[in-house]
Amino acid sequence: MQQLNQRFLFYYFSFAILILSCYSPLSLADSETQVKAIFLERFTRFTQWPSDSNVHDPDKPFVLGVLDKGDFVKILREVYHQQKIKGKPVEIKVIHYLDSVLSCHLLFIGRSYKKELSWILAKTRNRPILTVSDTTGFANKGVLINLYLVNRKIRFEINQSALQRSGLKMSYNLLSLAKIIHPFHKP
């Protein structure tokens, strides 16, 4: 029995060596932006666009707009190179002209656009565009979902009144995981 056990261990560790020999080093990625990039897709699963939105058109890609001066665009391109959103390929659209936000299904607004935020939100307000940010105070100003960190874990807040005006609908499950700000009360 003792011999058998040793043989087992031998095979087990030989196998480990075999795997290690195939090992190739990878760069240490910034996990925060990666995880944030994936959160965007998760939000879309539990968000419903109005029936007349072209998000339902199977021939059109999902348009993910980005207003950010950092490297988030690069990460998004890596992540959504193959991954789909709502079962459709993803078009990452870097926004240069404000009017082009109107063709986005989801718009990420980086902290570098803090000054221009009110202009951007004036464009998206009352439209079915899922705005997402990761800057304190943005949701208060009208961004639908804002990501923030608590003990190095990602949390999100949802501006429910702005959500109500946008025509988008979010499921109860998503709302229950979020911190709700500006809760919507039926008149």
Added chain:
Amino acid sequence: MVYILSLLKQMSVQSNSLFMCENNCFKLIMPFLLWLWLTPVAYAVDDYFDMNLQDLMQVEVEITSGIRQRLGQAPAVATVITSEDIRAIGARDLNEVLETVPGLHVVIDHQFGNPKYAIRGMVSTFNPEVLVLINGISIKSIFVGNRGLIWGGMPVEAIERIEVIRGPGSAIYGSDAFSGVINIITKSAIDINHLESGIRYGSFDTKEAWVLAGDSVKGLDMAFIAEYRETDGHQENIDSDLQTLIDNALVPLGVAPVSLAPDSVNLSGRNWDFRLDLAYQNWQFRAGYQKRRNIGSGAGVAQALDPHSRYASNRWNYDLTYHNPEVTENWDILMQLSYLSMNQEVDKDLVLFPPGAFAGAFPEGVIGNPEVFEQHYRFKTVGLYSGFDKHLLRFELGYTLSELYKVKESKNFFITDAGAFVPLGATIDFSDTALVFLTEGDRINRYISLQDQWSFIENWELTTGIRYDNYSDFGETINPRMALVWNTTNKLTTKLLYGEAFRAPSFNETRAINNPVALGNPNLDPETIRMLELAFYYQAQDNLQLGFNTFYYIWEDIIQFVADSARATTRTAQNAGKQIGYGFELEALWQIQDNLRLQGNYAYQKSKDDETNKPAGNTPNHQIYLRLDWKFLPQWQLNTQMNWVGSRERRPSDNRDKLDEYTKIDITLRRTKIAKYWGLALAVRNLLDEDIREPSPVGNPSAGIPNDIPLAGRSIFGELRFSY
């Protein structure tokens, strides 16, 4: 202090001997550990893509990815195990998951191989002293107080997370939240990646398959889960059973032996588990069906091997929940209506003693087929009020109706008051007669509970709670709890906890009739427990968490079947026992590298029977669990876990030698993503093929199964997953 020092001394002796026996493997492992140290591998994006939203919310970003919030601020000593943990360790059943919890050991019973969750040294015949909830709703059987005798295991693919609270919790949860509460949260739409499925095949001809589907359509979240398992069960031998003992007594009189031992235990089973979860706005509806068929008797219901019998069970549950977190600015209201039904049915005759038993008086064996049907209706409403500064108030009001609405029994024997088995010549149905083994009946429980969470000074929080329960059969009980949580420093949290709990008698204890070995007693009081705990959680480094807690408890009015003074041969349930215990649990989680994590715990407990002053027995005094997770390549995971269970004292009236210690090592190798949609895993359980045994019941004059109940030797399985 002297006490703690002596404990530490004992601990070091134990761990030395442990490491000595594992010396060879550590020599082998060392070079690889060094190698790992030098080769960090980042989490790949694909790893995150496999996670659902709730899992993603648990990921710690930056360098310490993946650390779980295990040691928290909650006013209790609690452990949370997520679906990701479950997958990493390659667990296939709830038992394997719970074994990783500090201070919890899963004792396997001789009947049907049923699990008994022994927390902090507390375990009894049917294990009613632990409350198991699914989505916050009790799955307790009123018959013997466990999760149903035909449990058949619980598969884990539907489980999103498991919260285990050690210590009494009757102030919130009511009856049976005694040694601990195990709350199993199942997956809803948000936890499922559209479509997930898998198949698994392993030793003992075990076949498993599952499908999970989740989606959100027009604001309606839908989840459907189906799981299937079929197994022959392991085939470890029982070398001598109760019939062997009877044979030994009768052989000198010229009676031929009839015991089937030595032969294997019978742990076959065929399970289906279905779960449906619908959520729309503030409403949630859940339904579940657990179907159990072809369930073998384990080592025999009467401790005599019985390869013939097969049991079945059906469990149905429904619940409708309305939850509005913002009814008004300060009120959060939840209302829930739930239903649970469960039964045990006999598919093939239960043979208590084998054919030819009692000098040929029973040519077909002693046959007894007890069947039980029960249902539970529950309503509760919970309010959270945050209108007072620094206070969070919780109110709960509830009503439960439990009905044991049908009892059936057929048997070919009859037991005299002197305990002799008299043959009836044929199997006769005694259902609806006065000779059935249990009377039908119901129980109503009404309760109200109040709790205040008060942040009275910065960094200090006091939680006080009290619950009043009224039972239609045994009356009233009031159970308080108190928790003082102090954020001592940024990194250290200190908790002082006190709680009381009760355990309502099961119907087997109050209503059993026509069974001279175990007669019910309608005048029983509930069992009670008081426990004091002191706990520390320490975030030593960004990547190192430590937890330590120590506890002391007094468990009183323990229900035992005591010999009657009037008629020397019968035994009746009485509030007769008392057990006192203390101990500590130490846990640690160390994210060594981005791709390498080590975690584990050490638990010590010493419990004694107050009357005899002897060890309470059957549970380990020492237990060590270690788990190493290594993501050695992107999309590859290797998990190794070791569970050392120290030797076990016997029950006070059991004069057998201690039950041997054992070390169980499991390995799971997983490739999380192949060709985008697929995943693969290979696993070995009990790698060292250790002889693992769980205690058989004490007997008079000697144990029916003297050499205890064997568990599976080395086994393997392979798994293929598909996720779209």
